[in-house]
Amino acid sequence: MIREEATGIAYDKSLEALMNPGAAGDFFQRHKPRSAAAWCAEFSRLAYGDFATVIEPSLSGVGFKLIAEPFDRNGTQGYLAEGPDFAALAFRGSDDVAAWATNLNALPAPWRGGGSAHRGFAAALDAVWPEVEAGLARTAGPLFFTGHSLGAALATLAASLRPDAALYTFGSPRVADGSFEAATRRRPGYAARYVNHRDVICRVPSARLGYRHMGEVYNIDRLGRVHDRRPHHRGVTELLASAFEGRRWDLGTLLAGGLPRELSDHAPINYVSALR
Numbered sequence: 001m002i003r004e005e006a007t008g009i010a011y012d013k014s015l016e017a018l019m020n021p022g023a024a025g026d027f028f029q030r031h032k033p034r035s036a037a038a039w040c041a042e043f044s045r046l047a048y049g050d051f052a053t054v055i056e057p058s059l060s061g062v063g064f065k066l067i068a069e070p071f072d073r074n075g076t077q078g079y080l081a082e083g084p085d086f087a088a089l090a091f092r093g094s095d096d097v098a099a100w101a102t103n104l105n106a107l108p109a110p111w112r113g114g115g116s117a118h119r120g121f122a123a124a125l126d127a128v129w130p131e132v133e134a135g136l137a138r139t140a141g142p143l144f145f146t147g148h149s150l151g152a153a154l155a156t157l158a159a160s161l162r163p164d165a166a167l168y169t170f171g172s173p174r175v176a177d178g179s180f181e182a183a184t185r186r187r188p189g190y191a192a193r194y195v196n197h198r199d200v201i202c203r204v205p206s207a208r209l210g211y212r213h214m215g216e217v218y219n220i221d222r223l224g225r226v227h228d229r230r231p232h233h234r235g236v237t238e239l240l241a242s243a244f245e246g247r248r249w250d251l252g253t254l255l256a257g258g259l260p261r262e263l264s265d266h267a268p269i270n271y272v273s274a275l276r
Contacts, residue, residue, distance in 0.1 A: 010273075011270055012267055012269050013267075017268075017269050017270070018266060021045055021267065022054060025054070028042055030272070033275075036166065040088065040144055040168035041272045042272055044091075044146050044170050045148065047077070048092055048095060065082060065083075067135045068138070071131050074124070078128070080135040080136065085141065086143065086144055087136075089132065089143065089144070089165075090155075091146075091158075092147070093148045093268075094150045102120040106209070108210060108211075112161070113180065113183070113184070114183030115180030116179065116180065117175060118153065118173075118175055121153045122157060124150075129158075143162065143189075145166070145167045147172075149170075149171050152170055153175045155167060155168075156176075159189060159191065162189075163187035166189050167215060169215065171195070172202060174213055175211070176211065176212065178210070180212070190216075192215055192218060193214070194226075195217060196266065197261065224273055225274070
């Protein structure tokens with residue numbers, strides 16, 4: 001397994017890990033988070049679970065409680081929870097038809113948090129923002145906003161409306177334009193964006209449409225090691241090894257009926273694995 005030696009959690013290349021992460025049933029059991037990023041990676045994975053039977057019991061097991069009823073409107077889902085030291089707002093990624101329709105509505109539109117944003121992402125956040133904002137008013141202390149995939153995009157837009165919040169995203173698509181990125185760069189809250197090796201979702205929508213990423217980027221390499229530098233800053237030997245390993249891994253996986261690396265790198269558990 002690719003990352004078993006590096007992290008103790010084996011890299012999961014299954015279709016189930018990518019398409020149905022909420023069925024895992026082992027949230028916070030494989031590891032004890034030791035950093036804000038590790039907490040948020042697991043909060044993001046947990047957001048895919050069933051609210052009553054998975055999310056609430058899992059949060060309770062690590063000392064967190066829901067601030068309000070989980071929100072679920074027009075395909076936008078998530079929860080707001082508070083623990084002893086901070087509160088976390090976690091958005092769910094794409095797992096139904098409505099959520100995928102949100103991803104496809106990619107034309108830019110003016111955004112009240114600055115610049116222009118992906119029209120579908122903006123509409124999805126607006127659908128739940130009044131109830132989310134009401135819940136946020138009941139929290140005290142530090143706020144962490146987080147999400148994976150579509151959830152990462154929604155957390156990014158939400159953070160632009162609450163500049164005091166810290167933002168941790170995983171496998172995020174591009175969300176908004178350069179004006180948005182410049183405005184959010186001046187916000188007081190911290191923003192970190194994690195990109196897992198060859199995760200294809202981090203490459204869309206196209207930068208040719210004016211979309212830009214935001215936040216301090218942390219790249220996860222082929223062995224699950226986290227680097228606070230962009231891929232082109234790696235040494236030549238490491239880049240060549242990564243390219244060769246990727247082709248060899250893809251060939252063996254495809255022959256075994258598995259997923260190509262560009263897809264399996266997007267699975268939430270593989271972000272949790274690296275941040276353990």
